[in-house]
Amino acid sequence: MSKFLPLWPDSASTMSGQVDALYIYLLLVAGIMTALIFISVTVLAIKYRRVAGREATQIEGSTILEIGWSIIPFFVMLTFFIWGAVIYFKERTPPADSTEVYVVAKQWMWKIEHMEGQREINELHVPVGQNVKLIMTSQDVIHSFFVPAFRIKQDVLPGRYTTLWFKATVPGRYHLFCAEYCGTMHSGMGGDIVVMEPQDYAQWMAGGATAPLQETGKELFAQLGCATCHRFDVQGRGPNLTAIYNKPVLLEDGRTVIADENYVRESILNPTAKIVSGFKPVMPTFQGIVTDEQLNALVAYVKSLAQPTPGSAGLQNQPAASPDQPQNMQVQ
Amino acid sequence: MASTAVTANQAPKLNYLNNGHSLKSWLLTTDHKRIAILYLISVTTFFFLGGFFAMLIRLELLTPQGDLMQADTYNKVFTMHGMIMVFFFLIPVVPAVLGNFLVPLMIGAKDLAFPRINLLSWYLYVVGGLLISHVMLTGGVDTGWTFYSPFSTEYTNTKIVEAGLAAFVAGFSSIFTGLNFIVTIHRMRAPGLTWNRLPLFIWANYATSIIMILGTPVVAITIILVAVERLFHLGIFDPRLGGDPLLFQHLFWFYSHPAVYIMILPSMGVISELITCFSRKRVFGYNFIALSSIAIAVIGFLVWAHHMFVAGISLYAAMIFSFLTFFVGVPSAVKVFNWTATLYKGSITYATPMLYAFGFMGLFTIGGLTGLFLATLGIDVHVTDTYFVVAHFHYVMVGGVLMGYLGGMHFWWPKISGRMYPEGWAKLSALLVFVGFNLTFFPQFILGYVGMPRRYWQYPPEFQVLNVLSTAGSSVLAMGYLLPMIYFLWSLKYGPIAEANPWHAAGLEWKTTSPPPTFNFDETPVVTWEAYNYDEIPDKELEAPVVR
Numbered sequence: 032m033s034k035f036l037p038l039w040p041d042s043a044s045t046m047s048g049q050v051d052a053l054y055i056y057l058l059l060v061a062g063i064m065t066a067l068i069f070i071s072v073t074v075l076a077i078k079y080r081r082v083a084g085r086e087a088t089q090i091e092g093s094t095i096l097e098i099g100w101s102i103i104p105f106f107v108m109l110t111f112f113i114w115g116a117v118i119y120f121k122e123r124t125p126p127a128d129s130t131e132v133y134v135v136a137k138q139w140m141w142k143i144e145h146m147e148g149q150r151e152i153n154e155l156h157v158p159v160g161q162n163v164k165l166i167m168t169s170q171d172v173i174h175s176f177f178v179p180a181f182r183i184k185q186d187v188l189p190g191r192y193t194t195l196w197f198k199a200t201v202p203g204r205y206h207l208f209c210a211e212y213c214g215t216m217h218s219g220m221g222g223d224i225v226v227m228e229p230q231d232y233a234q235w236m237a238g239g240a241t242a243p244l245q246e247t248g249k250e251l252f253a254q255l256g257c258a259t260c261h262r263f264d265v266q267g268r269g270p271n272l273t274a275i276y277n278k279p280v281l282l283e284d285g286r287t288v289i290a291d292e293n294y295v296r297e298s299i300l301n302p303t304a305k306i307v308s309g310f311k312p313v314m315p316t317f318q319g320i321v322t323d324e325q326l327n328a329l330v331a332y333v334k335s336l337a338q339p340t341p342g343s344a345g346l347q348n349q350p351a352a353s354p355d356q357p358q359n360m361q362v363q
Numbered sequence: 364m365a366s367t368a369v370t371a372n373q374a375p376k377l378n379y380l381n382n383g384h385s386l387k388s389w390l391l392t393t394d395h396k397r398i399a400i401l402y403l404i405s406v407t408t409f410f411f412l413g414g415f416f417a418m419l420i421r422l423e424l425l426t427p428q429g430d431l432m433q434a435d436t437y438n439k440v441f442t443m444h445g446m447i448m449v450f451f452f453l454i455p456v457v458p459a460v461l462g463n464f465l466v467p468l469m470i471g472a473k474d475l476a477f478p479r480i481n482l483l484s485w486y487l488y489v490v491g492g493l494l495i496s497h498v499m500l501t502g503g504v505d506t507g508w509t510f511y512s513p514f515s516t517e518y519t520n521t522k523i524v525e526a527g528l529a530a531f532v533a534g535f536s537s538i539f540t541g542l543n544f545i546v547t548i549h550r551m552r553a554p555g556l557t558w559n560r561l562p563l564f565i566w567a568n569y570a571t572s573i574i575m576i577l578g579t580p581v582v583a584i585t586i587i588l589v590a591v592e593r594l595f596h597l598g599i600f601d602p603r604l605g606g607d608p609l610l611f612q613h614l615f616w617f618y619s620h621p622a623v624y625i626m627i628l629p630s631m632g633v634i635s636e637l638i639t640c641f642s643r644k645r646v647f648g649y650n651f652i653a654l655s656s657i658a659i660a661v662i663g664f665l666v667w668a669h670h671m672f673v674a675g676i677s678l679y680a681a682m683i684f685s686f687l688t689f690f691v692g693v694p695s696a697v698k699v700f701n702w703t704a705t706l707y708k709g710s711i712t713y714a715t716p717m718l719y720a721f722g723f724m725g726l727f728t729i730g731g732l733t734g735l736f737l738a739t740l741g742i743d744v745h746v747t748d749t750y751f752v753v754a755h756f757h758y759v760m761v762g763g764v765l766m767g768y769l770g771g772m773h774f775w776w777p778k779i780s781g782r783m784y785p786e787g788w789a790k791l792s793a794l795l796v797f798v799g800f801n802l803t804f805f806p807q808f809i810l811g812y813v814g815m816p817r818r819y820w821q822y823p824p825e826f827q828v829l830n831v832l833s834t835a836g837s838s839v840l841a842m843g844y845l846l847p848m849i850y851f852l853w854s855l856k857y858g859p860i861a862e863a864n865p866w867h868a869a870g871l872e873w874k875t876t877s878p879p880p881t882f883n884f885d886e887t888p889v890v891t892w893e894a895y896n897y898d899e900i901p902d903k904e905l906e907a908p909v910v911r
Contacts, residue, residue: 037826039812049741053739053741053742057736061735064728068699068728071703072725075707075709076706076713079707079710079711081710087708089898090707092648092649092704096648105689108689108692108735111689114739115741116740119672122744123678171518172513173514173608173674179745183745184747185675186673188609189601206814211748212511212817213514214514217818217819217820218818301605
């Protein structure tokens with residue numbers, strides 16, 4: 032890419048090529064349409080300019096033409112829609128084997144936490160060829176995680192997680208921008224995505240780590256007294272959290288929800304919003320007690336509980352007979 | 364020119380302009396034509412104010428560093444640019460100036476249905492304008508015109524409530540105008556002027572009015588909710604208080620997307636008038652153009668979430684809104700095709716209004732087609748919130764709306780002022796606007812795809828060349844906009860006196876004197892012809908009206 036006058040962005044993820052292909056298709060169609068209109072208008076305007084002795088011929092219209100130039104463009108646009116939707120579906124569906132990275136945005140910086148415990152600010156190191164899923168939240172206003180070289184963007188909201196995934200293909204240093212206006216230094220809220228060869232990445236990973244994220248979460252889980260109610264041995268006052276992640280949970284009001292990251296997060300900050308069937312709304316809120324980073328650690332810990340015994344994680348979320356006999360594998 | 368004889372005659376006919384000269388006769392007028400002039404003056408003032416802020420933005424972006432002003436100042440400048448241009452220029456400009464002047468004239472009525480409410484509309488606009496000026500002079504507001512929560516409700520200490528109030532009050536001005544137009548078009552058409560004989564400008568304003576009265580109350584409610592959350596910390600949008608930030612975006616775009624059609628539809632109506640007149644032809648596919656305006660107004664309400672594809676809405680919601688957005692592309696395309704077909708076998712002249720119509724077709728084609736890029740999910744993810752979006756909506760809202768407005772101003776200026784504008788200067792200005800516009804905004808498409816986010820005060824150095832081009836273009840564009848202002852004023856005193864129908868155009872507005880008398884027609888016209896009956900206008904009148 033010319034650094035003086037770039038006319039095309041760097042291409043460094045598995046998505047870039049696909050988005051570019053669709054963009055080129057759109058440019059071609061739009062180019063043809065524009066040329067058609069420009070040439071028609073120019074030719075007609077010159078050919079039928081006023082000359083002495085010739086009057087305009089009045090034409091009312093043509094229903095066939097009208098139907099034609101309504102339907103044909105519509106079918107062309109349908110191809111835009113389908114192709115665009117296919118790419119969007121891929122962009123919004125992280126592969127199961129993705130490495131997870133937590134991102135906390137705040138005015139005006141990006142805070143990154145790797146599962147292994149490395150933390151970064153305004154920089155994200157990733158290896159080439161690895162699916163990376165970002166689990167993002169904001170501490171204040173809405174931001175947007177935008178990496179032009181990867182052709183991806185996702186708004187980052189306070190109070191919930193949004194996710195984004197990519198697979199980098201070319202080592203290098205790429206712009207990270209905040210794309211949603213967020214106040215004074217919006218334009219300064221940028222950084223770099225550093226894409227590294229796997230061995231360089233491993234070397235980078237080896238230095239500077241404190242403790243893996245889920246370990247931090249486990250400590251917090253004990254410190255905050257979560258384990259008093261959410262017990263793993265006997266039934267506590269709260270649901271057993273083993274292997275609940277990404278499984279359906281039956282609620283007291285009869286609804287079923289998937290226990291995803293947003294659900295776990297909400298259950299910590301606003302426990303009474305979704306009460307698990309068979310439990311009482313006795314859990315206090317942790318809003319204002321845990322920071323977004325600590326929340327991420329707790330979520331990572333709860334998720335890690337789902338890993339070891341995938342076979343036994345079957346769910347039987349039947350309505351409980353009585354609140355005194357709560358069932359396993361539920362979260363409050 | 365035959366009409367110069369009129370000036371020699373010492374007793375000029377009484378018209379709406381010389382019927383009373385006192386300030387009171389203007390400020391308390393209920394004459395729709397005088398109210399149109401009041402709007403013309405105030406809207407033009409805000410246009411140049413908004414344009415001044417645009418120049419500040421372009422000057423700051425001349426260099427990658429933030430050096431001309433502070434970051435906070437820059438944020439306030441682009442917010443004021445957006446708010447003034449959207450709420451105080453683009454939304455009112457064509458309906459409130461040209462629509463106000465022309466709707467009664469075109470349908471053979473003496474005035475709008477509610478002349479006092481019409482005056483009230485203008486006063487509300489002025490109150491809104493004074494409020495936004497107050498905000499501007501006492502510290503400004505830094506949220507962008509989109510007011511996204513929770514930034515606007517909890518995180519900024521600028522004048523949100525006051526700025527919201529300005530938009531709220533101006534919104535009612537727009538609601539009243541819409542109400543007035545709808546009732547007038549239903550109830551006050553001249554005998555014989557059936558719905559399928561209406562000029563397409565009337566159809567366009569009718570469709571616009573529907574959006575004004577259905578959409579504007581929603582943004583008014585949204586503004587109240589923002590104010591309530593800000594003042595009383597009731598949790599509506601801020602998740603810390605139990606609210607939902609996406610709710611704000613849904614409510615905001617439910618109005619603000621259709622608002623784009625409030626801006627563009629009346630200009631499309633102008634283009635239909637210009638192309639028929641300067642081709643001396645009936646419009647091709649009258650019914651389809653008329654109904655496409657209504658279709659745009661209706662479908663326009665079903666596409667708002669296409670502004671939110673990366674905001675955190677569900678995958679399937681995004682797909683539905685993307686699909687619906689393509690539907691709105693069809694009626695817009697139909698209009699462009701019909702205008703092009705109208706040229707076929709016409710007898711075309713290139714007076715300034717027609718040059719603006721050609722310009723409109725070019726810029727709107729590019730603006731509309733790039734809209735399809737943004738409706739395409741996979742592309743939108745990459746280019747939304749970048750300069751690609753900025754370029755796209757300027758092509759539609761400035762390229763489209765302003766070309767239509769300026770074309771209309773030149774076309775009806777003889778009717779409004781009774782004077783002709785200088786054709787040579789006008790052609791130059793049309794050329795400057797077209798070239799300057801493309802030079803300003805075309806590089807921004809490239810900037811956007813390369814990845815420059817919008818609302819950036821500083822940017823990586825590799826984006827500089829394209830930004831310099833854009834700034835250079837904006838100074839050409841500014842010349843193009845200043846020029847008409849100067850020669851229109853000049854023509855008020857020195858322009859040749861206009862005939863009743865200098866373009867030999869069809870349409871009732873040309874069947875009364877220029878300028879029209881206070882009650883428009885000496886006798887209520889009876890319509891027995893279709894719109895754009897250029898075949899029935901006598902041959903001798905076809906001899907070109909050459910105005911220099």
